[in-house]
Amino acid sequence: MEIHQVPSTSGPVHDQVRGVVFDYGGVLTTPVGESIRAWIARDAIDPQSFSRTIKSWLSRDAPRGTPIHRLELGEIDGETFNGLLAERLVHEDGSSVAAEGLLEKVFSGVRPDPEMIALVEQVSGSGVQVALLSNSWGNGGYHWELVDRLFAHVVISGRVGVRKPEPEAYGLILDSMGLAPSEVVFVDDAEPNVEGARRVGMHTVHHLTAVGTRAALGALIPALSTSTPQESR
Template sequence: MTARVDAVVFDYGGVLTNPVRDSIAAWIEADGIDPDSFSRTLKAWLSRRAQDGTPIHRLETGDLTVAEFDTLIAAELDTVDGRAVDPVGLLARLFAGMHPDQAMFELAGELRGLGIRVALLSNSWGDIYPRELIDPVCDPVVISGEVGLRKPLAPIYRLTLDRLGMPADRVLFVDDAEPNVLGARAVGMQALLHTDAETTRATLAGLIPGLSRRPA
C-alpha cells in the first residue's frame, strides 16, 4: 500500500470493537454450547465454499430477521449436557461481550481531523451499532442489512465508493476477515487486515501524513 489515501473505511465488529471471538467464547461458555457444533455451523454457512443463500448470508442482507435466524441456528447447535439451545435472544447473548474499542474510535477521530474521510462498511448480524459513537466519525455508514448487499461481494464495496464519491485506489478498507479484505482489493481498493488498534494505527501512520504512530 503506497498510493495516496484520501478515505479510510472501517468494518465494525472486530475492528471498531474488541475481537468478536472473545464475545463468542464467553457466550459458548455461558450457554454451554458445544464448540464443535458452532464451528461446524459457521463453516457450513459462512466459509468460502458455502453456497449462496445460507442463513448467515440472508441475515446479512436483511432477508432474515434476527428472531428467524436465532431459531435456525439454535436448531443446528448442541450443548455439552444435551439440553436444547434456547433460541430467544441467542444473537444478543452471542454479542453481549462485544464493546467499542476506544483506541479505534480515537483513531477514526484523528483521521477526520487530518481531513481524511472516514466511513463504515459492515455486515450486520442485527442492530449492534452504537450510532451515537459511529455517526459523529463515520460518513457514509453502509450496513449490509440496510442495503441488501454483503461483503465480500463486489457491489457493496462499489456502493460505498459511490457514496464516498472517490476512486477506489484512494480508499483504504480495514477489516478483520481476510475474505473481506480480498473482496475490497478485487474492486481496486487498498485494504488492510486488522489485528489490533496499535498495529493498524502504525500502518496508517506510514500512509497518512500527520498521523502519529501513538495515540495523542
C-alpha cells in the first residue's frame, strides 16, 4: 500500500508552507531501481553480489565511512568507487566485473520524470520556493540544464561534504532558502532521509509515485489542488 508521510501539525498547515525541497534520483527521475535491474540483466551481473554490497554499504546498519558514504561526501571520485564496487561484484558465471564505467552503466536508464518535473513547476508557479537536496554518486547522473532551470537553491552532498540524513544537510538548504524547518516540505523516496528531515522539524512526503506525491503536496499547498494534474503514465 502506498503511504505518503504527510505531517500532523496544529493549525492550518498550508499557511505555513513557503518552500518545498525535492530529492533528485528516484523522485525527479524514473525509479533508480528499474535502471539497476536492467543493468544487472543486461550485463549478467550476479544480483546477490550487488544486493549484498549495497546492504553492507548503505543500509541503516552500515558503519560510517563506507564507499557509498565517501562517494556521497565527495571524499572519493567515481573512478575510485567503480574499482571498489567491481571488487565486490561477479557475473552470473562467476567471472570478475570490469570497473570501467560501472556507475554510468548502473544509472544509464535513469531519465527525468515528466510528471514530477511538471509538479515542481506547478509548486514554483504557486509562489512557493522550490529547492534541490541530493546525495550525489559522483558528478554524473544529473541533468544539469534541467536542474539549473528549475531550482535557484541547490545542495549536492559531494560539493558540500555533508549528506542526508545528517541534520547539517537539511540546514544548508534551509539556510539557502532563508526559511525555517516548519515552513518547508521535504520530498524523498528514501525513508531514512525522510525521517532525518522530520527530526529537524520539516514537513515530509515519502515519495512513491508522482500521483501520490502530488496529492500529498496538494493537501499542504491549496493552489496545487486547483491545478490540472498530468495524466498518469
